[in-house]
Amino acid sequence: MGKPTISDLARAAGVSPTTVSHAFSGRRHVDPETRERIHALAREMGYHPNSAAQRLRSGRTGIIALASSMPFAIAAGPSRLGFLMEIAASAAISALTRDIALCLIPPQPPEKNLDMLGFDGVILVEPACDDPLVGHFEARRTPVISIGKVPGREDIPAIDLRSRDTALLLLDHLHQQGCRRIALVTGTSPRTSQIETRAAYRDFAAARAMPPEVLELDETGGEDLARARVRELLQVRPELDGLMVPVDAFASGALAAAHELGRALPRDLRMVTRYDGLRAKLAAPPLTAVDLHLAQIAGMAVELLLDRIDGKPRQVQAPRPTLVARRSSVADDNGKLSS
Amino acid sequence: MGKPTISDLARAAGVSPTTVSHAFSGRRHVDPETRERIHALAREMGYHPNSAAQRLRSGRTGIIALASSMPFAIAAGPSRLGFLMEIAASAAISALTRDIALCLIPPQPPEKNLDMLGFDGVILVEPACDDPLVGHFEARRTPVISIGKVPGREDIPAIDLRSRDTALLLLDHLHQQGCRRIALVTGTSPRTSQIETRAAYRDFAAARAMPPEVLELDETGGEDLARARVRELLQVRPELDGLMVPVDAFASGALAAAHELGRALPRDLRMVTRYDGLRAKLAAPPLTAVDLHLAQIAGMAVELLLDRIDGKPRQVQAPRPTLVARRSSVADDNGKLSS
DNA sequence: AAAGGTAAGCAAACCGATTTGCATAAGGTT
DNA sequence: AACCTTATGCAAATCGGTTTGCTTACCTTT
Structure with missing residues (x-):
């Protein structure tokens, strides 16, 4: 039966x-x-x-995909996973309430099999410039949106991660805490967040007549690379009193470097990072970070994609990032803190 | 066209x-x-x-689901996410190579919508005893398998996480490192891993004539609860020289407690945990943990489920857990270590 | 009473593949 | 020549919904 x-x-x-x-x-x-x-x-x-019957008739598969082109397994992997999973969990809920399945596309997916399963649309997470996945899906006329703009592709609908706002939020915070010589330690991958962060940093530096100091590191080097290079930097530029390190794996390394050099946080050096994940929370001292409101962003991304699939235009406004101040940049007795 | x-x-x-x-x-x-x-x-x-047409004909949806009943957002959340995501990433690859989409079922899914999308089968991750999801899918005759046995349900095919082996691996390790009074700090949720761990601990204690000391804590209490209670425990039982803390959030708390009491690791106290995630790696000192080979397990789970869907019986043997020794239980000069 | 409108619901075509039963042709056997 | 095999391929039914065009009945209007 x-x-x-x-x-x-x-x-x-x-x-x-x-x-x-x-x-x-x-x-x-x-x-x-x-x-x-x-x-x-x-x-x-x-x-x-029967959903298969409905889909056959409607021409929809009822499946949307979530893809991150950034390799899972690189040194920065675990944090990246956290970032992605926060998004995935919320997106899955949004999708399910609309009778849509959210399918994970792993990094380095088996290309051949990717197009067998038709997706109604795809959400890219922080794609890089010239991301191969963008080309892949565009060639198949599969609607694509992204979380974090695709660099150089203003035409692809995206939920803006507001990385400029994020960077300025952190820089202003450091400045308010008394930092006057802030360096930026960032990655080399061509993502919008890095591009905007660099630009915001330069603008900030120019406006305050602060000599810019930027350290760009290959993400695959991870924590160890950051430790070595930040250590050098702090030795060459002992006057630095603030570090903005958006990639949290690098922040871990930077923290180790500061510790090795005997520079206590937040007294001798203040440090902030971007993603408020396990790394930021568990660091010693805990790192000031930014709540990007990823859950909300994920929900918006699903809505945006579904509207796009239906051909409805739509503008969405990403939530404003908010600061999560912690002991890496704020002294204990200096106002209230999140633990 | x-x-x-x-x-x-x-x-x-x-x-x-x-x-x-x-x-x-x-x-x-x-x-x-x-x-x-x-x-x-x-x-x-x-x-x-066209996959919809194939599915209509075959009666399959081509979608399998991955579900974890454990809430994402509780105190232990971030680690749990890591655990789940490691599995999800590998399972997604396995599924995709077979033209199957892996769909995430978020915790507290919108029940009503769950059955609209038919799944061909479901993989449960470490289900608890009487997990509502088990009943839900069994009522719909959806094949179910689990990663980690469903307590009291030997009939449900599962990839055994071999928690007894894991526990004995850790206990033997501590014993080899010289520990003679080892306490177990564990959660209260009725999962196979906890049940087997407790049993293994009691057996170990009995075999070595070691007085058992078990601290059971509510998982939702997270790190802070663990810190407070472990601190009490260490004060009442100063003779303890080893702690097995499988839940990594509890291990973070236990570490803080030890630190507060001035007990240095690994000299005055040795500690081990189970899941080798970000928490274990980032802890100070890094925590000895166990590589459960989750990626491999995830792939096996997909195979097991697909065979089950096809009605093929199948026995799979989970990989043996292996120890990842770190400084929380092994002195620096005491053999080679993973960082 | 004729014309027009609306409410309610049915039959059949359709989506795009898979599968079953049958047809035809070629080759081999006795 | 009659018969059997094997190779090759087609037509039609099927999966379970959705959608279009049509029918019937009933009510209103002039």
Whole structure:
């Protein structure tokens, strides 16, 4: 005994399948009494429309994908996973409430098999410039949106991560805490967040007549690379009193470097990072970071994508990032802190 | 112009749709020359079988789900996320290579919508005893397997996480390092891993005539609860020289407690945890943990589920957990260590 | 009474693949 | 020549919904 089909239900209700369909979709008028009878019977029989049949007719697969091109397994991996998973969890909820499945596309996916499963649309997480996934899906005319703009592709709808705002938030915070010589330690990958952060930093430096000091590191080097290079930097530029280190793996390394050089935080040096994940929270001292409101952003991304699939235009405004001040940049007795 | 269908391809190749279908599926013999022509043409035209149509015919949705009943957002959340995401990433790869989409089921999913999207099967991650999701899917006759046995449900196929082995691995390690009074700090949730760990601990204690000391804490209390309670424990039982703390959030708390009491690791106290995630790696000192080989386990879980869906029985053997020794339990000069 | 409008619902086509039963042709056997 | 095999491929049914065009019945209007 399989699951009841629309015909079973129609027979039981003494109507045609057409009427049952209309009773559910509302695309045509059905006598209210009949409709109620059908609905009641459906509940009783445990009828649910077969999604494969609906999809065949509608041409939709009912699956959207979430993809991050950044390798999971690099040194910065675990944090990246946290970032991605926060988004995935919220996006999955948003999608499920709309009867859409959220499918994870792993990094380095088996290209060949990617197009067998058709996706109705794809959400890219912080894509890089010329990301291969963008080309892949555009070639298949699969709607794409991104969380964090695709560099150089203003035409692709995106939820702006507001990295400029984030950077200025952190820089202003450091400045308020008394920092006058702030360096930026950042990655080399061509993502919007890095590009905007660098620009914001330079603007900030110019406005305050602060000599800019930027250290760009290959993300694959991870914590160890950052420790070595930040150590050098702090030795060459002992006057530095603030470090903005958006990549949290680098921040871990920077913290180790400061510790090795005997520079106590926040007294001798203040440090901030971007993503408020496990790394920031567990660091010693805990790192000031930014709440990007990823859960909210993920929900918006799903909405944006679904509207895009339906051909509806739509503008969304990402939430403003907020500061999470911690002991890496604020002395204990200097106002209230999040732990 | 939409995507080419099987009829388009058949027309172009000068054969019937039937022949095209057979050329791909191999279910009936097709002249090799014809088959090659069809394949070549398919490649050229960019033909891919419509998955919705295949699914309608086969009765499969082509979607499997990955569900963790443990809330994402509780105190232990971030680590749990890491654990889950490691599994999700690998499972997604395994699934994709088989043209199956892996869909995330968030905790507290919108029950109503869960059955609209039919899943071909579900992988549960470390379900608790009487997990509501088990009942939910069994009622819908959806095949279910789990990573970590479902307590009290030997009939549900599972990849054994081998928690007894894990516990004994850790206990033996501590013992080898000289610990003679080891306490167990664990959670209260009724998961197989906790049940087996407790049993293994009691057996170990009995075999060594070591007085057992077990501290059970509510997982939602997280790090802070663990810190307070472990501190009490260490004060009441100063003779303790080893702590096995499988829940890594508790291990963070325990570490803080030890630090507060001035007990240096590994000299005055040795500590080990289970999941080798960010928490274990970032702790000061880094925590000895266990590599559960989650990626491999995830791949096996997908295979097990797919075979189960096909009605094939199958026994799988989970990989043996391996120790990752770190400075929380091993002195610096005491052999080689992973960082 | 004729014309027009609306309410309610059905039959059949359709989405794109898979599968079953049958047809035709070529080759081999007796 | 009659018969059997094997190779090759097609037509049609099927999966379970959705959508379009049509029918019937009933009510209103002039």
